[in-house]
Amino acid sequence: MNAPLKNDRFLRALRREPTDTTPIWVMRQAGRYLPEYRATRARAGSFMALAQAPELACEVTLQPLERFALDAAILFSDILTIPDAMGLGLSFAQGEGPQFARPVRSAADVARLAVPDMDAELRYVMDAVRLIRRELDGRVPLIGFSGSPWTLACYMVEGQGSRDFATLKAMCWNDPALARRLLDILARSVAAYLIAQAAAGAQALMVFDTWGGLLGPAPFREFSLRYMAQVVAALKADAHSRDLPVILFSKGAGMHLAEMADSGCAALGVDWTMDLADARRAVAGKVALQGNLDPAVLRSNPDTIRREARAVLDSYGNHPGHVFNLGHGITPEVDPAHVEVLVDEVHAYGRALRG
Amino acid sequence: MNAPLKNDRFLRALRREPTDTTPIWVMRQAGRYLPEYRATRARAGSFMALAQAPELACEVTLQPLERFALDAAILFSDILTIPDAMGLGLSFAQGEGPQFARPVRSAADVARLAVPDMDAELRYVMDAVRLIRRELDGRVPLIGFSGSPWTLACYMVEGQGSRDFATLKAMCWNDPALARRLLDILARSVAAYLIAQAAAGAQALMVFDTWGGLLGPAPFREFSLRYMAQVVAALKADAHSRDLPVILFSKGAGMHLAEMADSGCAALGVDWTMDLADARRAVAGKVALQGNLDPAVLRSNPDTIRREARAVLDSYGNHPGHVFNLGHGITPEVDPAHVEVLVDEVHAYGRALRG
Numbered sequence: 020m021n022a023p024l025k026n027d028r029f030l031r032a033l034r035r036e037p038t039d040t041t042p043i044w045v046m047r048q049a050g051r052y053l054p055e056y057r058a059t060r061a062r063a064g065s066f067m068a069l070a071q072a073p074e075l076a077c078e079v080t081l082q083p084l085e086r087f088a089l090d091a092a093i094l095f096s097d098i099l100t101i102p103d104a105m106g107l108g109l110s111f112a113q114g115e116g117p118q119f120a121r122p123v124r125s126a127a128d129v130a131r132l133a134v135p136d137m138d139a140e141l142r143y144v145m146d147a148v149r150l151i152r153r154e155l156d157g158r159v160p161l162i163g164f165s166g167s168p169w170t171l172a173c174y175m176v177e178g179q180g181s182r183d184f185a186t187l188k189a190m191c192w193n194d195p196a197l198a199r200r201l202l203d204i205l206a207r208s209v210a211a212y213l214i215a216q217a218a219a220g221a222q223a224l225m226v227f228d229t230w231g232g233l234l235g236p237a238p239f240r241e242f243s244l245r246y247m248a249q250v251v252a253a254l255k256a257d258a259h260s261r262d263l264p265v266i267l268f269s270k271g272a273g274m275h276l277a278e279m280a281d282s283g284c285a286a287l288g289v290d291w292t293m294d295l296a297d298a299r300r301a302v303a304g305k306v307a308l309q310g311n312l313d314p315a316v317l318r319s320n321p322d323t324i325r326r327e328a329r330a331v332l333d334s335y336g337n338h339p340g341h342v343f344n345l346g347h348g349i350t351p352e353v354d355p356a357h358v359e360v361l362v363d364e365v366h367a368y369g370r371a372l373r374g
Numbered sequence: 375m376n377a378p379l380k381n382d383r384f385l386r387a388l389r390r391e392p393t394d395t396t397p398i399w400v401m402r403q404a405g406r407y408l409p410e411y412r413a414t415r416a417r418a419g420s421f422m423a424l425a426q427a428p429e430l431a432c433e434v435t436l437q438p439l440e441r442f443a444l445d446a447a448i449l450f451s452d453i454l455t456i457p458d459a460m461g462l463g464l465s466f467a468q469g470e471g472p473q474f475a476r477p478v479r480s481a482a483d484v485a486r487l488a489v490p491d492m493d494a495e496l497r498y499v500m501d502a503v504r505l506i507r508r509e510l511d512g513r514v515p516l517i518g519f520s521g522s523p524w525t526l527a528c529y530m531v532e533g534q535g536s537r538d539f540a541t542l543k544a545m546c547w548n549d550p551a552l553a554r555r556l557l558d559i560l561a562r563s564v565a566a567y568l569i570a571q572a573a574a575g576a577q578a579l580m581v582f583d584t585w586g587g588l589l590g591p592a593p594f595r596e597f598s599l600r601y602m603a604q605v606v607a608a609l610k611a612d613a614h615s616r617d618l619p620v621i622l623f624s625k626g627a628g629m630h631l632a633e634m635a636d637s638g639c640a641a642l643g644v645d646w647t648m649d650l651a652d653a654r655r656a657v658a659g660k661v662a663l664q665g666n667l668d669p670a671v672l673r674s675n676p677d678t679i680r681r682e683a684r685a686v687l688d689s690y691g692n693h694p695g696h697v698f699n700l701g702h703g704i705t706p707e708v709d710p711a712h713v714e715v716l717v718d719e720v721h722a723y724g725r726a727l728r729g
Contacts, residue, residue, distance in 0.1 A: 183705070185670035192671065192678040235646045235668050235701075237685075274628060274648055291590045293629055313590050315540035316547065323547040330592075346590075350538070 021220060022157030029091040030160050033223060033264035033285045033307050035340035041332060041369030042090035043362055044162075047348035048083040049095045053355055055082050066111050070097045073146040080151050084158065086355060087362045090342075091159050091223070094151065094216070096144055098166035098227055101208050102175045104135035115179075122178030124186075126194075129201045134208045137215035144212075145219040152220035163221030165212050167228035167269070168205035168246035176201075184230055191242050198242060206246040210253035217260040225266040225288075226250060232271020239275055248282040255283060266309055270347060276301040291346030295334040307340035314345045317353040317361065324357055325364045332365065337372050376575060377512030384446040385515050388578060388619035388640045388662050390695035396687060396724030397445035398717055399517075402703035403438040404450045408710055410437050421466050425452045428501040435506050439513065441710060442717045445697075446514050446578070449506065449571070451499055453521035453582055456563050457530045459490035470534075477533030479541075481549075484556045489563045492570035499567075500574040507575035518576030520567050522583035522624070523560035523601035531556075539585055546597050553597060561601040565608035572615040580621040580643075581605060587626020587645075594630055603637040610638060621664055625702060631656040646701030650689040662695035669700045672708040672716065679712055680719045687720065692727050 024030070028042035050056055059079050063069035070076060080095040099117050103109035108120030123129060135141055151161055174180070176187040191198040213224045231243035247267050254260040267279055268288025279287055280302040289298045289310035298308055316327045328343075335341040343365045349358070379385070383397035405411055414434050418424035425431060435450040454472050458464035463475030478484060490496055506516055529535070531542040546553040568579045586598035602622055609615040622634055623643025634642050635657040644653045644665035653663055671682045683698075690696040698720045704713070 183670050185673045185705070185707070188668070188670040189674040189678075192674040192682065232647065236649050236652075271626070271647070274652075292587065292594075292626070294591050297591075297629075313543070315538050315543040318540045319544040319547040323544075327547065350540070352540070 021152050022155075024160060024222075025157050026090055026159045029342060030223065030264065032340060032342045033266070035304075035307050037339050037373075039370060040366045040373065041335075041341050041343050043343035043365045044089050044091040044093065045083070045349050045358065045361075046093075046345055048087075048089060048093065048358075049079045050349060051351035052349055052353040052358075053082055053086075066097070067109070070095065070100070071143050073143055073150050076147040077150040077154055080147075081154060083358075084155075087358055088366065089159065089362060091162055092151065092155055093162040093225070094144070094148060094164060094221065096147065096164070098164075098170065098229070099174055100141060100144060101135060101165065101205070101212055102171055104140035105132050105208070107175060117174060118179045119175060123172075123175045123201065126197055129197060129204070132201070132204050134204065134211055137211055141212065141215065145215055148216050148219035148221055160222035161220060162223045162225055162266075163213060163216030163219075164225040164227060165209045165250075167226050167231065167243065167267075168202045168209055168250070169231055169234075169243035170227065170229045171205050171209070172198075172201055173230045184233060188234075188238070191238060195241075202242060202246045203249075206249040207253070210250045210257075213250070213254055214257045214260045217254075217257075217263050221263065223264045223266065224254065224260065225268065228267065228269035228272070231269035236275070239269075239272060240278065243269065243272075244275065244279060244282065247279075247284075251283040264307075268309070273298070277303070280305040286340075286342065288344070289346065295331060295341070296336065299335065299338070304340075307342060308335065309342040309344050311344070311346040312361070314347050314350055314353075317345075317349060317357045321357065321360045324360050325368075328361055328364045329368050332368050332372055343369070376507050377510075379515060379577075380512050381445055381514045384697060385578065385619065387695060387697045388621070390659075390662050392694050394725060395721045395728065396696050396698050398698035398720045399444050399446040399448065400438070400704050400713065400716075401448075401700055403442075403444060403448065403713075404434045405704060406706035407704055407708040407713075408437055408441075421452070422464070425450065425455070426498045428498055428505050431502040432505040432509055435502075436509060438713075439510075442714055443721065444514065444717060446517055447506065447510055448517040448580070449499070449503060449519060449576065451502065451519070453519075453525065453584070454529055455496060455499055456490060456520065456560070456567055457526055459495035460487050460563070462530060472529060473534045474530060478527075478530045478556065481552055484552060484559070487556070487559050489559065489566055492566055496567060496570065500570055503571050503574035503576055515577035516575060517578045517580055517621075518568060518571030518574075519580040519582060520564045520605075522581050522586065522598065522622075523557045523564055523605070524586055524589075524598035525582065525584045526560050526564070527553075527556055528585045539588060543589075543593070546593060550596075557597060557601045558604075561604040562608070565605045565612075568605070568609055569612045569615045572609075572612075572618050576618065578619045578621065579609065579615065580623065583622065583624035583627070586624035591630070594624075594627060595633065598624065598627075599630065599634060599637065602634075602639075606638040619662075623664070628653070632658070635660040641695075641697065643699070644701065650686060650696070651691065654690065654693070659695075662697060663690065664697040664699050666699070666701040667716070669702050669705055669708075672700070672704060672712045676712065676715045679715050680723075683716055683719045684723050687723050687727055698724070
């Protein structure tokens, strides 16, 4: 039995209910900018070893909460756990991004894929969720997450990172039925994965569509958003996940917020290239918004950080439904003291804004 | 005395005058996807040697025109010629991007910068323009170009390529007056550079703001668009450049088209992440549009290329003022035969669209 929640600002904001101040968490808050993270990672030996050991994943998940008054924890894991569990052979070469030994290129490759067993290949993720919930002891809610079907497919088809993921794009144009079979099995896998995280104790769920913004408007709708909407519908149909708010975040897709708001999600992540005031108008009160400070602001100085944080809060205004975050993940060069400045300013100014 | 122009479709489209079909050229059309380019580059020894030898720059500028029925030529050069001429020491490490030996970080660094002498340090560019105009013999117009002040500053301050150019962003936030002095001298340099290209024979001018889209809306206006508008105003005030159409292209800045259209430019480049129909509505007939096929389409197959090219043409519709292009530069993996398919389809369907 998990402890009752002591800080529900984040969940209330996602439900667009009033809060005493604006909740904040930071994408990639458990990460390389923290010396204690680097120490745990060194002990683990590799990124994959860190992600796959529940007690280490729990340790790094909690590290930023020890330092900063953050309003949510997010499961420490990789976005490519699903394709790894599908048998594609994930590895991280030193100084390079992710690589798959067996990329998905042909109809036969797609036909071989199956929804992974969440209690077998992905049990280590659920063990981490259970452990983190226990260790959090109700301090703040825990966010579970997955890569979006489109973003997983990008890496699976390309076999590695890419500027344009042209191999998957070519599949979408040349053989859309094949691309759809791939995205459908990924949507079913992502849904099963997030439902399992919900069953294990996650209290909110987020889908990271890192590469949706590489698509033109029509392909974004057909190959990215459609499958995120399929995931959301599946989550709404399952007793474990039905009541959990779902956040969708497509980087570089600010022009698609209105359509995304109709997906059934509770909130949308917004990157830093648009004003939250415009984003609010686009979603017309249908969803909460999460964002959107330029991550580079954290590499400036405390005065700038405070001023730019206030500008983000002012842009959203005194309305319910704002979760403060960066517009993309925090980078390794950031001074942890700057994160403290940010968190404290958001809470102080968020309170003043409501006064 | 240069030969009279035989194909003025491109210039007419930029002036939003009727044309028999839609003109097309391709960003980075003189580039690595062409075996003859790779041969000339190998002969030159390095990219800088190629860019700095007028006869070689002329040779590669003309290569794509020998193969394809393109409606414009673009000067082959690098976007970082200005900072190189300012004495920052540009080099290209093998397999890496550009690097500056002496990046610009302090007030003293900025104070040392001066507008380069177009007849001295940058004479090789003007020689190339004169030679290309002569060799073109009026076949199609020649586009001169420069990097935008913001984009030049990105590399000058960072000293190399970057994901986020956070060093310049931090300068803009922490010491905006210093950033403005840097951008002002760059705007004056870019204007002088483009005026000199016009005097040497360029018939249209383009400003590439490759990294403007990394900025949030307010900094985009203050630090990118403002200095492009300063460049356009300077071009309008000089007899050599006054009558030349100016194209501005900020990648990833689709949300700013309406403001950009008020800069005094003749046309805006549009990347592939928005529909041209929406872009047309945003600019409300003030400027022509150039774009916007996803460059990855050229890595699919001929049927897809034709279909997607028609979709772009249909999205713009039967209105004057469209120059077909990719939404970003062509990539080295593209089969040159696919470019021929594209050019021919644009001309055929552009004609049918007007029928």
